[in-house]
Amino acid sequence: MKDRESVAALDRDDPLAPLREQFTLPEGVIYLDGNSLGVAPSAAASRAAQVINDEWAVGLVRSWNTAGWHALPGRLGNKLATLIGAKPNEVVVTDTISSNLFKVLSAALKLIEKRDPSRRVIVSERSNFPSDLYIAQGLIALLDHGYTLRLVDTPEELHAAIGHDTAIAMITHVNYRTGYMHDMAALTRHIHHVGALAVWDLAHSTGAVPVDLTSVDADFAVGCTYKYLNAGPGAPGFVWVAKRHQLHVHQPLSGWWGHEAPFAMNPTFRPAHGIGRFLCGTQPIVSLALVECGLDVFLQTDMQTLRRKSLAMSDLFIELVESRCKEFPLELVTPRDHAQRGSQVSFDHPHGYEVMQALIARGVIGDYREPRILRFGFTPLYLRFVDVWDAVETLRDVLATEAWRAPEYAERSAVT
Amino acid sequence: MKDRESVAALDRDDPLAPLREQFTLPEGVIYLDGNSLGVAPSAAASRAAQVINDEWAVGLVRSWNTAGWHALPGRLGNKLATLIGAKPNEVVVTDTISSNLFKVLSAALKLIEKRDPSRRVIVSERSNFPSDLYIAQGLIALLDHGYTLRLVDTPEELHAAIGHDTAIAMITHVNYRTGYMHDMAALTRHIHHVGALAVWDLAHSTGAVPVDLTSVDADFAVGCTYKYLNAGPGAPGFVWVAKRHQLHVHQPLSGWWGHEAPFAMNPTFRPAHGIGRFLCGTQPIVSLALVECGLDVFLQTDMQTLRRKSLAMSDLFIELVESRCKEFPLELVTPRDHAQRGSQVSFDHPHGYEVMQALIARGVIGDYREPRILRFGFTPLYLRFVDVWDAVETLRDVLATEAWRAPEYAERSAVT
Numbered sequence A, B: 001m002k003d004r005e006s007v008a009a010l011d012r013d014d015p016l017a018p019l020r021e022q023f024t025l026p027e028g029v030i031y032l033d034g035n036s037l038g039v040a041p042s043a044a045a046s047r048a049a050q051v052i053n054d055e056w057a058v059g060l061v062r063s064w065n066t067a068g069w070h071a072l073p074g075r076l077g078n079k080l081a082t083l084i085g086a087k088p089n090e091v092v093v094t095d096t097i098s099s100n101l102f103k104v105l106s107a108a109l110k111l112i113e114k115r116d117p118s119r120r121v122i123v124s125e126r127s128n129f130p131s132d133l134y135i136a137q138g139l140i141a142l143l144d145h146g147y148t149l150r151l152v153d154t155p156e157e158l159h160a161a162i163g164h165d166t167a168i169a170m171i172t173h174v175n176y177r178t179g180y181m182h183d184m185a186a187l188t189r190h191i192h193h194v195g196a197l198a199v200w201d202l203a204h205s206t207g208a209v210p211v212d213l214t215s216v217d218a219d220f221a222v223g224c225t226y227k228y229l230n231a232g233p234g235a236p237g238f239v240w241v242a243k244r245h246q247l248h249v250h251q252p253l254s255g256w257w258g259h260e261a262p263f264a265m266n267p268t269f270r271p272a273h274g275i276g277r278f279l280c281g282t283q284p285i286v287s288l289a290l291v292e293c294g295l296d297v298f299l300q301t302d303m304q305t306l307r308r309k310s311l312a313m314s315d316l317f318i319e320l321v322e323s324r325c326k327e328f329p330l331e332l333v334t335p336r337d338h339a340q341r342g343s344q345v346s347f348d349h350p351h352g353y354e355v356m357q358a359l360i361a362r363g364v365i366g367d368y369r370e371p372r373i374l375r376f377g378f379t380p381l382y383l384r385f386v387d388v389w390d391a392v393e394t395l396r397d398v399l400a401t402e403a404w405r406a407p408e409y410a411e412r413s414a415v416t
Helices: A004-012 A017-022 A043-056 A060-066 A069-081 A097-115 A130-143 A155-161 A184-193 A285-298 A303-324 A352-361 A385-400 B004-012 B017-022 B043-056 B060-066 B069-081 B097-115 B130-143 B155-161 B184-193 B285-298 B303-324 B352-361 B385-400
Strands: A091-093 A121-125 A148-152 A166-172 A197-201 A220-223 A238-241 A344-348 A367-369 A373-377 B091-093 B121-125 B148-152 B166-172 B197-201 B220-223 B238-241 B344-348 B367-369 B373-377
Touching (some): A043 A060, A069 A238, A130 B130, A155 A184, B043 B060, B060 B069, B069 B285, B097 B130, B097 B197, B303 B344, B303 B385, B352 B385
Parallel strands (some): A166 A197
Antiparallel strands (some): A367 A373, B091 B238, B220 B238
């Protein structure tokens, strides 16, 4: 039988424990929402001050060269590459993940159209993050070339749905709601076996679980830096393209940053020789520069060490909720199997929204996702095992006292 | 005959002079490149610290509601609207200007396709900012519907080139190289007369010259905040759509921020009821928040007052260069006619690149644009008339001493 003391012992043995000091964490908060917005690295405020006071205010336009602003998307991409098994010059940090998905889907469709124009289906999951589906819908409507989006209802149906009519399988590696994680290697093998291209969304994977894009032989990937990478609210996303495709693909958001010689001011677009062709316009440098503060903490450890602690935390959370809150109608939605679990745990509760608001009011910040889902993210860089214990005790208290029935917790805010 | 004292008198009479104190300007620099990257408002550093230390680090994910992050694109858009003659809820600040141009061109093409599918030409100028041409080329190649881009060589040819085969005229109001300004009202009338749609790029207009999108009856516009609006390096751009079109247009970068109910997590995209449908993904909040610092200075004056000083400054600059540097091969490229001049002055010089490097080394920061162009931007919010005098004296010195022939000024940097 676990108690708080036995859980605290896990923290004393945790090799990652010292990294917590590199983040600014508010008093009285247990933050289980790093899968939505990561916390602030302690270095972020001073880095922003440096960009604004030195690079911008004093360096002014000269800083495009002298402060290396122009090289930032590629330089940060190379740092990020190590977390997803990518090689140098395969990643750029830029734009939003949705814009990057649009670029990648467009590029992949054109690539496969040349090989086999009869392939007209993009396969995905109905439970995929909606923005991914919206982007595919937007591209299909724009092209008006008879493409369709085929959505399956369960992960098990994916295999059969990806066939010889499939142009692209657009899969999110870890599901935002359930935390279900696909077998990226097996699915990519199948996608290639039927002659389609694999586009992976790594929003809930990057910095959360080990990913090896090179060894699974993926084609395209996009991801996000403001969740597990702690880059700041809405910080730019990233795009990865396998080296073998880079010189054969064209993406339509072909702004001057993607030109092989942007300052030649030539009226005809000629794409950069590599991943640089996936850049578009001038990037928001203050937000972009902060991506580095989060990455620099990751580079002090490795994804295997993080994964061990992540699973230990989510295992502990499941065990404690199921033992200490067993009289309440909580149903585990996240797979128990480690091979199918990301770095979050979701429970279904008939009053999920209200329960989450009551938890947040008590300083345990997870989030709610329609319908009925209580979502808790586990971020080994800055969470302690005692935080897991304390969060479950707060959950038990909210449920046992029925505190969640207070009327203020039923009010829906704009963003939940 | 002017001297420095008579020029200094202009500063004493300048009603805008006190606004200079609201910016951080480096010692020993005369900054004539606000048309490339505006200077830092004094409020920027503390606003960034507030966003990072309070809203992000403490507020965490709650700040999407409590700090109003989610509403920022529209709230800033409404502030910006007053500078371009737009109405409330017609502008959002978001993404890059190039991405926004892609959205707007896509939306406009679909709109006109319904009305008259025979129109297959996008008309623009060969001298347009290249990124605009690249975006049109990217969209045309993606669609593969037989669209073509028709480029004219001089502003005078535009009228004849926009005809009954034209779907869209994509015009940059003020030319980035020459500072030539189009008659927006007359061109829009002509574009509508032949049945086409007017897409305006306001990158070098917003905060630089008076613009009245409503009275000229334009259809779509995009623009930039990091130039005259002093929003910070690469700060998000904006997009404007005339209210009459908003509910009839669809743009393909249809990410969840453009959905009518993003947190309903519905798998089918339904566009927001208004300009919100031109949003795509989660925005870089730190960079986005800084847009407000620049806008708040503009809201203390008006574009007519700014325009008077801008023209007085560019007139003075032309007069001084032509009188004090008359023995050197400088040729004015910018129109003398106020009605055709933006807020910059460009001179052609056979060694423009080297002359500009020598000026920058002496603290007079303008920029160079291929081929041979010395470009000087005039930003009435923070420049003094004596700065104009001193800049011309430095130019005269660089030319008279042939200082620009020093070998270090011939070296090309990555970004010029």
